[in-house]
Amino acid sequence: MTAELVTFGETMLRLNPPSGTRLETASTLEFRTAGAESNVAIAAAHLGTSSVWLSKLPDSPLGRRVTNEVRQHGVEPRIAWDDGGRQGSYYIEQGSAPRPTTVIYDRADAAITTARPAELDREAIRNAAVFYTSGITPALSSTLAETTADILATAQAAGTTTAFDLNYRSKLWSTTEARRASESLFADIDILVAAERDVHNVLDRHGEARTLAEGLVSDFDFRTVIITCGEDGALAIHDGTTYEQPAFETDTVDAIGTGDSFVGGYLARHIAGDSVSDALSYAAATAALKRTIEGDLAVVTANEVEQVLENEGSGIAR
Amino acid sequence: MTAELVTFGETMLRLNPPSGTRLETASTLEFRTAGAESNVAIAAAHLGTSSVWLSKLPDSPLGRRVTNEVRQHGVEPRIAWDDGGRQGSYYIEQGSAPRPTTVIYDRADAAITTARPAELDREAIRNAAVFYTSGITPALSSTLAETTADILATAQAAGTTTAFDLNYRSKLWSTTEARRASESLFADIDILVAAERDVHNVLDRHGEARTLAEGLVSDFDFRTVIITCGEDGALAIHDGTTYEQPAFETDTVDAIGTGDSFVGGYLARHIAGDSVSDALSYAAATAALKRTIEGDLAVVTANEVEQVLENEGSGIAR
Amino acid sequence: MTAELVTFGETMLRLNPPSGTRLETASTLEFRTAGAESNVAIAAAHLGTSSVWLSKLPDSPLGRRVTNEVRQHGVEPRIAWDDGGRQGSYYIEQGSAPRPTTVIYDRADAAITTARPAELDREAIRNAAVFYTSGITPALSSTLAETTADILATAQAAGTTTAFDLNYRSKLWSTTEARRASESLFADIDILVAAERDVHNVLDRHGEARTLAEGLVSDFDFRTVIITCGEDGALAIHDGTTYEQPAFETDTVDAIGTGDSFVGGYLARHIAGDSVSDALSYAAATAALKRTIEGDLAVVTANEVEQVLENEGSGIAR
Amino acid sequence: MTAELVTFGETMLRLNPPSGTRLETASTLEFRTAGAESNVAIAAAHLGTSSVWLSKLPDSPLGRRVTNEVRQHGVEPRIAWDDGGRQGSYYIEQGSAPRPTTVIYDRADAAITTARPAELDREAIRNAAVFYTSGITPALSSTLAETTADILATAQAAGTTTAFDLNYRSKLWSTTEARRASESLFADIDILVAAERDVHNVLDRHGEARTLAEGLVSDFDFRTVIITCGEDGALAIHDGTTYEQPAFETDTVDAIGTGDSFVGGYLARHIAGDSVSDALSYAAATAALKRTIEGDLAVVTANEVEQVLENEGSGIAR
Amino acid sequence: MTAELVTFGETMLRLNPPSGTRLETASTLEFRTAGAESNVAIAAAHLGTSSVWLSKLPDSPLGRRVTNEVRQHGVEPRIAWDDGGRQGSYYIEQGSAPRPTTVIYDRADAAITTARPAELDREAIRNAAVFYTSGITPALSSTLAETTADILATAQAAGTTTAFDLNYRSKLWSTTEARRASESLFADIDILVAAERDVHNVLDRHGEARTLAEGLVSDFDFRTVIITCGEDGALAIHDGTTYEQPAFETDTVDAIGTGDSFVGGYLARHIAGDSVSDALSYAAATAALKRTIEGDLAVVTANEVEQVLENEGSGIAR
Amino acid sequence: MTAELVTFGETMLRLNPPSGTRLETASTLEFRTAGAESNVAIAAAHLGTSSVWLSKLPDSPLGRRVTNEVRQHGVEPRIAWDDGGRQGSYYIEQGSAPRPTTVIYDRADAAITTARPAELDREAIRNAAVFYTSGITPALSSTLAETTADILATAQAAGTTTAFDLNYRSKLWSTTEARRASESLFADIDILVAAERDVHNVLDRHGEARTLAEGLVSDFDFRTVIITCGEDGALAIHDGTTYEQPAFETDTVDAIGTGDSFVGGYLARHIAGDSVSDALSYAAATAALKRTIEGDLAVVTANEVEQVLENEGSGIAR
Numbered sequence A, B, C, D, E, F: 001m002t003a004e005l006v007t008f009g010e011t012m013l014r015l016n017p018p019s020g021t022r023l024e025t026a027s028t029l030e031f032r033t034a035g036a037e038s039n040v041a042i043a044a045a046h047l048g049t050s051s052v053w054l055s056k057l058p059d060s061p062l063g064r065r066v067t068n069e070v071r072q073h074g075v076e077p078r079i080a081w082d083d084g085g086r087q088g089s090y091y092i093e094q095g096s097a098p099r100p101t102t103v104i105y106d107r108a109d110a111a112i113t114t115a116r117p118a119e120l121d122r123e124a125i126r127n128a129a130v131f132y133t134s135g136i137t138p139a140l141s142s143t144l145a146e147t148t149a150d151i152l153a154t155a156q157a158a159g160t161t162t163a164f165d166l167n168y169r170s171k172l173w174s175t176t177e178a179r180r181a182s183e184s185l186f187a188d189i190d191i192l193v194a195a196e197r198d199v200h201n202v203l204d205r206h207g208e209a210r211t212l213a214e215g216l217v218s219d220f221d222f223r224t225v226i227i228t229c230g231e232d233g234a235l236a237i238h239d240g241t242t243y244e245q246p247a248f249e250t251d252t253v254d255a256i257g258t259g260d261s262f263v264g265g266y267l268a269r270h271i272a273g274d275s276v277s278d279a280l281s282y283a284a285a286t287a288a289l290k291r292t293i294e295g296d297l298a299v300v301t302a303n304e305v306e307q308v309l310e311n312e313g314s315g316i317a318r
Helices: A036-046 A061-072 A122-127 A142-157 A175-188 A196-201 A209-220 A258-271 A276-290 A302-309 B036-046 B061-072 B122-127 B142-157 B175-188 B196-201 B209-220 B258-271 B276-290 B302-309 C036-046 C061-072 C122-127 C142-158 C175-188 C196-201 C209-220 C258-271 C276-290 C302-309 D036-046 D061-072 D122-127 D142-158 D175-188 D196-201 D209-220 D258-272 D276-290 D302-309 E036-046 E061-072 E122-127 E142-158 E175-188 E196-201 E209-220 E258-271 E276-290 E302-309 F036-046 F061-072 F122-127 F142-158 F175-188 F196-201 F209-220 F258-271 F276-290 F302-309
Strands: A005-008 A012-016 A028-034 A051-058 A076-082 A089-093 A101-106 A130-134 A161-165 A191-195 A224-228 A234-238 A241-245 B005-008 B012-016 B028-034 B051-058 B076-082 B089-093 B101-106 B130-134 B161-165 B191-195 B224-228 B234-238 B241-245 C005-008 C012-016 C028-034 C051-058 C076-082 C089-093 C101-106 C130-134 C161-165 C191-195 C224-228 C234-238 C241-245 D005-008 D012-016 D028-034 D051-058 D076-082 D089-093 D101-106 D130-134 D161-165 D191-195 D224-228 D234-238 D241-245 E005-008 E012-016 E028-034 E051-058 E076-082 E089-093 E101-106 E130-134 E161-165 E191-195 E224-228 E234-238 E241-245 F005-008 F012-016 F028-034 F051-058 F076-082 F089-093 F101-106 F130-134 F161-165 F191-195 F224-228 F234-238 F241-245
Touching: A005 A036, A005 A122, A005 A258, A012 A061, A028 A036, A028 A061, A036 A051, A036 A061, A036 A130, A036 A258, A051 A061, A051 A122, A061 A076, A061 C061, A061 F089, A061 F101, A089 F061, A101 F061, A122 A142, A130 A142, A130 A258, A142 A161, A142 A175, A161 A258, A175 A209, A191 A196, A191 A209, A191 A258, A196 A209, A196 A224, A209 A224, A209 A234, A224 A258, A234 A276, A241 A276, A258 A276, A276 A302, B005 B036, B005 B122, B005 B258, B012 B061, B028 B036, B028 B061, B036 B051, B036 B061, B036 B130, B036 B258, B051 B061, B051 B122, B061 B076, B061 C089, B061 C101, B061 D061, B089 C061, B101 C061, B122 B142, B130 B142, B130 B258, B142 B161, B142 B175, B161 B258, B175 B209, B191 B196, B191 B209, B191 B258, B196 B209, B196 B224, B209 B224, B209 B234, B224 B258, B234 B276, B241 B276, B258 B276, B276 B302, C005 C036, C005 C122, C005 C258, C012 C061, C028 C036, C028 C061, C036 C051, C036 C061, C036 C130, C036 C258, C051 C061, C051 C122, C061 C076, C122 C142, C130 C142, C130 C258, C142 C161, C142 C175, C161 C258, C175 C209, C191 C196, C191 C209, C191 C258, C196 C209, C196 C224, C209 C224, C209 C234, C224 C258, C234 C276, C241 C276, C258 C276, C276 C302, D005 D036, D005 D122, D005 D258, D012 D061, D028 D036, D028 D061, D036 D051, D036 D061, D036 D130, D036 D258, D051 D061, D051 D122, D061 D076, D061 E089, D061 E101, D089 E061, D101 E061, D122 D142, D130 D142, D130 D258, D142 D161, D142 D175, D161 D258, D175 D209, D191 D196, D191 D209, D191 D258, D196 D209, D196 D224, D209 D224, D209 D234, D224 D258, D234 D276, D241 D276, D258 D276, D276 D302, E005 E036, E005 E122, E005 E258, E012 E061, E028 E036, E028 E061, E036 E051, E036 E061, E036 E130, E036 E258, E051 E061, E051 E122, E061 E076, E061 F061, E122 E142, E130 E142, E130 E258, E142 E161, E142 E175, E161 E258, E175 E209, E191 E196, E191 E209, E191 E258, E196 E209, E196 E224, E209 E224, E209 E234, E224 E258, E234 E276, E241 E276, E258 E276, E276 E302, F005 F036, F005 F122, F005 F258, F012 F061, F028 F036, F028 F061, F036 F051, F036 F061, F036 F130, F036 F258, F051 F061, F051 F122, F061 F076, F122 F142, F130 F142, F130 F258, F142 F161, F142 F175, F161 F258, F175 F209, F191 F196, F191 F209, F191 F258, F196 F209, F196 F224, F209 F224, F209 F234, F224 F258, F234 F276, F241 F276, F258 F276, F276 F302
Parallel strands: A005 A051, A005 A130, A012 A089, A051 A076, A130 A161, A161 A191, A191 A224, B005 B051, B005 B130, B012 B089, B051 B076, B130 B161, B161 B191, B191 B224, C005 C051, C005 C130, C012 C089, C051 C076, C130 C161, C161 C191, C191 C224, D005 D051, D005 D130, D012 D089, D051 D076, D130 D161, D161 D191, D191 D224, E005 E051, E005 E130, E012 E089, E051 E076, E130 E161, E161 E191, E191 E224, F005 F051, F005 F130, F012 F089, F051 F076, F130 F161, F161 F191, F191 F224
Antiparallel strands: A012 A028, A028 F028, A089 A101, A224 A234, A234 A241, B012 B028, B028 C028, B089 B101, B224 B234, B234 B241, C012 C028, C089 C101, C224 C234, C234 C241, D012 D028, D028 E028, D089 D101, D224 D234, D234 D241, E012 E028, E089 E101, E224 E234, E234 E241, F012 F028, F089 F101, F224 F234, F234 F241
16 A cells, blocks of 8 residues: 555653652553654544554564554554564653653663664655654664664655654753754755754754744755744745744643644645645644643544634534 | 422433543543433522423433432432433533534434323423423424423413523524524523523524513513523523623533523522522522533532632632 | 455444443443454454455544544454444443343444445455455344345355354344345355354254254355354354364453454454364454453454463463 | 331441452542441332431531432432531452451441431331331440330331341440340331341351241241341241242352342332242342442342343343 | 651541542542641652651551551651541542532541550650641640640750641631640740731731731740741741742642641751751742642652752653 | 561562453553562561562652552662663563463663662661562673672671572573572572472472472572472471471462562561461461452551461451
8 A cells, every 4th residue: 555654763652640640659550652753644644644654663562552553543554573672661740830741761772773774664655755754763773873864865766755853852862963863864854844942952053933944944955944833833934935833722631742743734734735834724733633632642633623723613512 | 299390301321531532532431411401400409499300211221320310419300211212322522722522412313302291290390380491302303392382381371480491402403493493482481591692593683692682572571581691691681670690700620511500500599589680690600610510410509609609619628 | 455354344332331330320431342343353353364344434533433443453444434324332231140241232323224335345345355244234224234135245256255143133133034134145155153042043943053054054055154152162064074163261351242253263264274173263262362351352362362272371471 | 208118227438449459558449328228228219119218417518428329229318417427438348268358437426326216207107118227227326226216116106017137237336235235126126137147146046047037036026037148048937937048149249238138129029019938039139139239239120130030130132 | 767857647548539520429539648747747758858757546457548658658657556546537529610629527536636645756756856746736636735735845855846837727626726725835836837817817916927927936936937828928037037938830730738748848958957048949849849749748859849949840851 | 777577679660451451452551569579578568577678770750659669568668779770660461261461571671780789788688587589680680690699698698597589580581591590599598489380490300399399408408498389389398397388269369479478478477486387377378368459469467367367268347
């Protein structure tokens, strides 16, 4: 099957105590799965994009726990099953001001850290409209850094549009390492998405969003650069034109996964042929809906996104 | 037993996933019962009114699930048990801006849709101080439309005060159908309660609340008309006098059932002999308390309502 | 994609209170999905068979709840989405001697009851190794009875092996109706599976399992007949040879879905080219594992089934 | 309203951790209500007997928690509401051999301990077919011992049949105290129910069940004596005739409340005019069903009891 | 072992329904333990102070439930085990405006009400840096009022700093009784903590916080007086100097226990040798974090408190 | 503080889905902690032995989750806090015949794997009556193998009795590695406990329990050898005398941790000065009670163990 969107990256088990309970005293945990690249694929799949997620997982109930959930959301997992590696996981404790949300990664030596290009379905990448991965992937191991470079080049060579979210994780590497690794990939990237603070901290570029985007386009010749600014919305430059997209106001239940849902919404509409402007507003609405749902995943329909865009999303329908 | 308040209508099973979880991925549901007319009777019963609820239910664990819960709240169910009909149910997913609360009705062919006057305890209706039903009842079937007309006339003839909430449900019928059916009942109704937007959409009357109420009194000769305006409170005209009642500010947990609790609070105090003004403020306080409780039901005491009215309802008593 | 196994039938929402709690007093329900034909496809998929499930569902969160769960288990749903029909559901209360397990169906007017052949992916049926449906499907509506006959004939004509489980449901039709409808389909069925008591009650045939199987083969010329006898195991006649398969002893957690898991296990190994004898023992082991799992579904691996067959399935591995 | 059965006694909050979890490490508790006399009334009400339960409770959410649950099961509570007393409660930890089930009573100074006859609805007692209380009631306070004697005499004088379960509780009083108090009530009791071991330990009578029953009839002139022997069933002497009733085999979920359900089943059929023999078998079947349900209460229908008597209570009906 | 902080008082079982559910309809309760003096010790222990809590408890699973939880949080319980007394408990229903949070105490005749000095580890008190109890303790019984006086005197005589929170509980005694009892203890108290409203209501002193504190220092010669003013922060006078501490803004999950956490934070830093100013800000940050956690207890680390003080407590760290 | 019992080893997070649910489809997990050496210390502490558990843990909420639970059960953790290592965890899925219980370890690179003697409280070991560790500890890393040897020698030299459970884990090392490592420690071990099957598989010794025990005493000069044989009880040789102890029959809820509870019970009574015979029967009763409790831990009192020994452990006490 040819999928419109192919993503590659790690998906972890997500373990969290009930809201308001601390990990160190919890007696039950909610058990989900999450990872930037499967999150993006899942958001896009719920919006109608045929999506495949590539990864490497341990051949165990824990690895199957991951693929079961990814499949549930309409994404086809194509997995290199590993006899030995670990299944990455993370613990998350939802905060409440002034207590921050805390994430504890337990992902060292995950099966994916040994993934090489030959283990992945490169044919799917070559046939896709868009291939997506994030800055988390090369951060996980030097093998993965090489693999990421290889498959981005493969995608580019095949004419597949490549999208990349900088997605800096301070618990995985330093900003210096992240900058060097990311910039080495930029030549093979068509669409760069980056949080404003990551551009400041990792790429060491400063100024307001527009300045950051212009500099990145100018220096690396991206087709599209999207700078996300949290509650201040997003700004894109595409083929020389600048687009500004405000964020929707939300009554947030769970903020984790908002950025991935934004990307998933954008790519879904990009693939469907929407204009940058339409895709950006769609992305913002998808992200807003995600914030109302527990877990990392944008379990939303295209119809619901459109209701948000039409400002009908309130009250009770009965 | 003679009950002060008798209501008639459908009560459904209410199934909802935990807050923040979508129906399409839920693995557990909270299981309650709810219906406009039993909600009203339950609110009144908690406030001290002897209440009977009339309905028709399937003779099954699901039908008993309904009567068990209604009885728990102090209302006596008098049921025409049906060997064949369905138990109506609805699924509800609590929203969070910009995601709306969603209701999925699954009530077609419910046992009640075949209920005829002879199956109901008309003696109870004749002996009651107030009989209440809502615009949902005639919407459920043509048989029920006839039955509703018949028992409103029965109540009127017996000198029982009749109360009716317009309660438009777009998933049951069109505004045109609702208007025709409702207006045909108005001659037998003493107290009309209607949400401002329903007066606009269903009765095709426009203007501010006072104008709407005056028009309805003038055209249909209601003893009392109450227009509810959500956060803008309520306005009543009774025997030519206008009353305005602001809404109490709340930290809302679950908004479903607020309107029914308002009506239940009003009728409880109407039956107890309060003035319209006192009954309206009692109704508003009952509705405010309901908003702090999960589920459709106003599980509140008269004492708690009075504390809200005396503005003592905050802090921690210990 | 060509699937090895294609099944067609209704899948319902399954709602059950916690074990030991009665429906009429329950305040939470477990929320799953189940249906004979998707159960069979899911068992086979977990055992490595590529599987597609055909159905018709309402285009609603409830319909998506079903496809999400089916996909989770590795089966591809191909759905005729309906704007109007209901989503069938059933309530189940697990018994404990002397209290029987109780099932309350709420499946009247489900979307699938209007499914016609043109709405189904007949190409998938034609390309499959095996097509499976059960006696529940024609029981749901006269339209479905016609559709079932049509697609069994389609499968036969294309050379696809057809498998059918008699699966009598007394709450759907009489034994007389079931007999007439089932027998009219037998000419297009290669593999008949039937519970011993259904052969007695529905087909009005009597005697021990071997006699029943021989009579069915003789009268209807089935390639394979499998009679299941609960704790007494199963008996098959295939191409004139008789096979007996004892049941495995289990410490049962949830018996619902055992029969479907048996069929799923059998078809998985039939498709893989196993002998009837091997497929039967695999089926019995799959069914035994299912009994240890809450819900209708055989969430098991081929490796686990093999451990049961090798009698290694006990103790703790660590 | 005239009720057929009136009972009087304490109903407590019942708090238990999940099965397999110890109280001293539990973080959640299941929250129910239970008491011998309301249990009996509830069992009878579920079987069709109109039932009233008399008690005295604190006027608080905890007292209302009790009446809400009693009402849910179809029993009408008539309560002397107390401004000051406590709400009795008990903690229960389900055992598993060799760990016994443990009960911790926290019922000292409960509101009911001050209940005097004038606070109770003696008219209901006089109009009832049967009045029931148990040996727990006089054990709770000396005031209650007097009240129990008074209302049993009231019932007798009015021609109401009086039923009494010895129900010895070692945590409330000594066997010597219990014997003296119980025997002083026997003159006003028509139907005595007693567990075999209580007859041994409290009444200091020995021998097999028949001997015990004969001695009690002979010494105290009871109309009916029923000796319950757990898994060995029950034996009754009524008007000189002896009846033996075996117990039904069960797969027990929760044994608490079995004895009360037996009494409730017996009285329901006694009131309905059944023979002693029929009432005893009905009682045993009701008790057997109770053992399959979590909590103290026999949430069963007459139809289910009859299925057990007809030995149809197994398998799955669908 | 010598502990830096020793506290003495009652710890109860805390029973609460899920948020949004009323006690009178709840079917599950969360089960925790809480008491002002163990709360203070637990907050201090989590912040690094070696802490001992003295009490008297029934020798039962309920008493052990309390010590297990106290020990879990790093406080050593030294208990006089009682064969007979009750385990105090309280029910709490979280409010939501306009519905107040409701507390129902069930603590009469708790084992601790008979505690005499000889049953307590006075050596631990003498060796501690700080001894703490609150105005709840003398309110529980006249024996405890004597014991409280005795051990405060013991502490003073040994040079242990004594700290006391006025902590008025209207459900335990009148303001007049509380005033008389508290003032009789003041001579033996070094550090007085009091909520502004308690100073008004109990001590009958009026004016703003500074006035109240100055008056108390002047009349009773306290070394330190701290007046807490809820969202308006706190004010302290120590050795003639006045300190003002604003409260941190919070997104509150559970407000119960905030005051105890403030005291625990203050004493932890007082014992560590911090200045009054530093200890106050630490106390305010500890209290702010507590408000984000379900239950009475400040399950926080020193590092987290410092993050709040450095204003880093927001966002997601990953 | 001097503790009577000191143990050293890894304690993991224990994550399990609800019974009857598979890991690969679970959405919630129960969250506990467990490890052979803390399990032993906890069983002994609940039975009255002062106990310290030594380990090395990551300085994180996960590491604190472990110490909180260990402390809750009355054991004092003395921890080398690590800035970098992982917190070991394991997933467990309870089986039901024929499905085995499955354990998935995720303990590679746990903080403890780098623990050296200097990081541990050797003074506590020297002052203890008994020091205990198991064959799991040296299996975790070569550093731990050295550390285990070092501290066993330290204990021996100080006159502390050393106890060791062979505890073979096939997922950690081969039987050959285990044999070599274990036998090299035997010279410093006084009390050896070993499951019969581990003696067969790891030590390559064959025959019945008595033969195994005699051979081990003869070859390695242990003071005491205890061979555990599951449902067949245990056999000990001590100072030349043989003792046989049958197992108690149980209605098992959770078998994990039974062996550790046996050892904890034995050591508690050994330290208290009991005879080998008495300690063995106490151990067997402790293990039997553990089997009735969810989780690895023997949350039992000495009184409960004695009830089992006196055969009073059945029925309901109330």
